[in-house]
Amino acid sequence: MKHNILITICARGGSKGIPGKNIKAVGGVPLIAYTAQTAIAFASLCGGKIILSTDSDEILKVGAEYGLPTDYVRPDFLADDTCGKPDAIRHALEFAERRDRCEYDIVVDLDVTSPIRTLDDIQACCSLLYDNPDVLTSFSVSPASRNPYFNMVEVKEDGYCKVVLGGIYKTRQSAPKVYDMNASVYAYRRAALLCDNPRAVTPHSKVYVMNHICFDLDEPADFDYLSYLVDTGKINLRS
16 A cells, blocks of 8 residues: 655754754754755655755755755744644644645654664654554654663652652563653654644554664754764764
8 A cells, every 4th residue: 555655854943952953064964964865765765745844944945955845934833842843743744735735644754853764764663554554653762771660760759769660670671671762753644643632652652663873962962972973984874
């Protein structure tokens, strides 16, 4: 069965942790360039369309330089710190369906700030939806270095601490496996977005565990680490 796929790239202008991070240079090119080239390659592979969602004229300009469409501007009410990303994706989907005069049954979101991904990673996330009709969303994850069942604590109201989820496991190996959402690839069924409260994680979600390093850029140290990996040739972000 052929699926009608929309690829969204969300890159709002405001960033407090790393100002201007979506177009900050890594390996000599703006960060968004790596996600742009992967999105274009995947669109060619699956016959999909791309939409760039940003409120920034500067990001639109840089996106255009790397082949992204610039016919959509994210409204201000979807570009502040309180807006959930699925709400922004839904708005972009609705615009794309009017633009392209069709309905997209699957939306693939590629996060600019988590660019260490392959086309196989994207295909694997999509296959979780293709092969499981009841799955509403899928997303990429990485093995977690800490486990809330074993070695993560929270401080209680009385000032003492406790293991976050019970603390009944005596070894890391016996605790349930947990994963970090690395924010690189999300796949949504249309129905998962066109609802009252769209979320990436639903009661009908599955994860794809990446077999390589992948992380989101939240702090300046994350950006420095990515730059080091690219500059030393330890990873290749080009498709």
